[in-house]
Amino acid sequence: MAGFKRKEGREMVEMNTSSLPDLIFTILFFFMMVTTMREVTLKVKFVVPQGTELEKLEKKSAVSFIYVGPPTDQLRAQMGSGTRIQLNDRYAEPREVMDFVAAERQGMVNEAEQVISIKADQNTQMGYITDIKEVLRKSWALRLNYSASRRN
Amino acid sequence: MAKKKKKMPGLNTSSTADISFMLLIFFLVTTSMDTDMGLARRLPQPPDPDQEDAQVDIKSRNILYVRLNAAGQLNVKDEVTSASEGYIEFGALRQRAKEFIKNEQNFSKWPEKHVKVINLLGRCYVTDKHVISVQTDRGTPYNAYFQVQNELVAAYTELRNEISKEKFGREYQYLSDEQKAAIREYYPQNISEAEPKKYGGTQ
Numbered sequence: 001m002a003g004f005k006r007k008e009g010r011e012m013v014e015m016n017t018s019s020l021p022d023l024i025f026t027i028l029f030f031f032m033m034v035t036t037m038r039e040v041t042l043k044v045k046f047v048v049p050q051g052t053e054l055e056k057l058e059k060k061s062a063v064s065f066i067y068v069g070p071p072t073d074q075l076r077a078q079m080g081s082g083t084r085i086q087l088n089d090r091y092a093e094p095r096e097v098m099d100f101v102a103a104e105r106q107g108m109v110n111e112a113e114q115v116i117s118i119k120a121d122q123n124t125q126m127g128y129i130t131d132i133k134e135v136l137r138k139s140w141a142l143r144l145n146y147s148a149s150r151r152n
Numbered sequence: 153m154a155k156k157k158k159k160m161p162g163l164n165t166s167s168t169a170d171i172s173f174m175l176l177i178f179f180l181v182t183t184s185m186d187t188d189m190g191l192a193r194r195l196p197q198p199p200d201p202d203q204e205d206a207q208v209d210i211k212s213r214n215i216l217y218v219r220l221n222a223a224g225q226l227n228v229k230d231e232v233t234s235a236s237e238g239y240i241e242f243g244a245l246r247q248r249a250k251e252f253i254k255n256e257q258n259f260s261k262w263p264e265k266h267v268k269v270i271n272l273l274g275r276c277y278v279t280d281k282h283v284i285s286v287q288t289d290r291g292t293p294y295n296a297y298f299q300v301q302n303e304l305v306a307a308y309t310e311l312r313n314e315i316s317k318e319k320f321g322r323e324y325q326y327l328s329d330e331q332k333a334a335i336r337e338y339y340p341q342n343i344s345e346a347e348p349k350k351y352g353g354t355q
Contacts, residue, residue, distance in 0.1 A: 021168035028172055031179035049295045051302040053309060057188040068294075117190055120294050126220075127290030129297070133345075137195045145190035146298055 044069035044086050046121035050151035057145060062113045064104040065147075066097065068128055069121035083121075083128050094131035098139045119147040191301055196344075214263045216252045216284045218245070218300060222291030226300065231261035242299050249307040253339065255279050272334040273319060283342045304343055311339050 046069035057063050067086040071079040084091045087100045105111050116136055120129060136144065217229040225239040228248055240248070255262040263282035269275055284304060288297055312324040312335050320331055327335065 017169065018165070021165065021172055024169055024172040024176055028176045028179065031176065031183055035179055035183045049298040051191055051298060053191060053302050053305040054189040055192045057190065060188075063188070115192075117188065122293065122295035122298070124294040125290060126288045126292040126294060126297050129294055130288070130290065133195060137198050140198065142195040142197065144193045144195055146193065146301065147188060147190040148298065148302075150189060 040065075040067075040086070040089050042067065042086070043072060043075060043089075043091065044084050044121075045072050046119055046124075048119060048147045048149055049122040051146075051148040052151055054148055054150055055145075057115065057117060059113060059115075062108060062110070063115045063117050063145075064101070065117050065119055066100075066132060067119050068124050068132070083124050085128065085132065094128070094135055097132055097135040101136065101139045101141045113143075114141055115143045115145055116141050117145040117147050191298065191305065193301065210281070210283055211264065213261055214281050214283055216249065216282070217287065218249075218284060218304070219287045220289065220292045220296050220300060222289045224293045224296035226296070242296075242303060245300065245303040246307045246310070249284065249304055250311055252284075253279060253282055253307065253311060255282075268337075270334050270337050272331060273338060276338060278338055280337070280340050280342075283344050285344045288345075301343075305341075308339060308341050312336075315339065 044067050046067060068083060070076070070081050071084055071091075079091070085094060085097075086092065087096060092100070101114075101116070105114060108114060118129065118132065133144070136142070213231045215230070217227075219227045219229070221227070226242060226245065227239055228245065230252060252262055255265060258265050258277075263279040265277045265279050266281075267275055268278045268280065270278075286297075286300060286304070309324070315338055316322060316324040316327055316331070316335055319335075320327055324332065324335055
């Protein structure tokens with residue numbers, strides 16, 4: 001009856017880890033694909049309003065963002081605390097939205113799918129938003145999305 | 153004579169896993185998984201410059217005015233009420249809009265009902281000529297405007313859900329595209345946004 005006797009000097013079988021890099025690479029590629037690097041540095045600060053009837057922004061590649069709000073704390077000393085509109089990396093006037101829309105449209109596969117997402121601070125005066133909307137309408141960017149967070 | 157086959161020394165790949173782990177962690181840290189959400193709206197087409205502004209005549213019973221002043225106060229006006237009615241709460245807007253759009257009793261001061269044959273639904277009495285006109289002041293806070301839009305969309309969603317449940321036994325979002333189109337025809341979203349006016353308050 002030697003069944004329970006431990007054999008002396010038996011080596012632990014090493015796990016085959018040769019496929020581990022492949023595994024990790026797969027996960028890596030997944031994250032590389034879903035990652036969207038933040039393209040712009042925010043120069044305005046905003047707290048978006050809260051709503052209940054929200055929809056997800058489906059196609060990220062077809063979305064262009066317009067930020068509206070007061071300058072960030074670091075920039076307030078130079079720029080004051082009035083409401084600003086940010087397009088790409090700089091402050092802009094409402095009329096410049098037209099060029100922005102045209103530039104964003106370049107290289108889009110389907111121009112009709114273009115969506116403009118307005119990320120505006122909830123205390124912004126409507127005058128700024130209306131100006132932007134007027135220009136968007138003139139430049140035929142009619143699909144709009146008022147960015148918001150979900151209210152519970 | 154051919155050389156005797158030399159055994160190729162295997163490349164030591166034990167560190168590949170570590171390298172890819174590092175890359176993985178980098179991407180994990182930089183990834184922002186937050187999904188952007190928002191209220192989707194559609195702007196009307198730009199006016200044709202060649203044409204004189206074709207003023208579309210809408211019967212006054214078909215219009216519900218939703219007005220926001222510079223202080224963010226909400227006022228709703230239709231044929232029934234006068235403008236002096238005062239301000240209402242944002243929470244009350246949804247119910248008010250629903251009653252107006254639906255006009256269940258076929259009330260003569262709310263939008264007119266007429267027969268329309270809709271695919272899948274057959275002959276229906278619809279109020280599709282109604283218009284909800286949202287007017288803002290340049291000084292209106294954006295949040296107030298957003299809440300109004302949100303409540304109006306919510307009103308339409310509730311109405312559409314009601315009719316979807318009645319006709320198809322399911323909520324609007326679970327319907328097929330064809331069914332959705334029929335419901336949309338029954339309750340079209342007619343929210344018009346006029347140019348901001350100056351009234352009620354400065355700025």
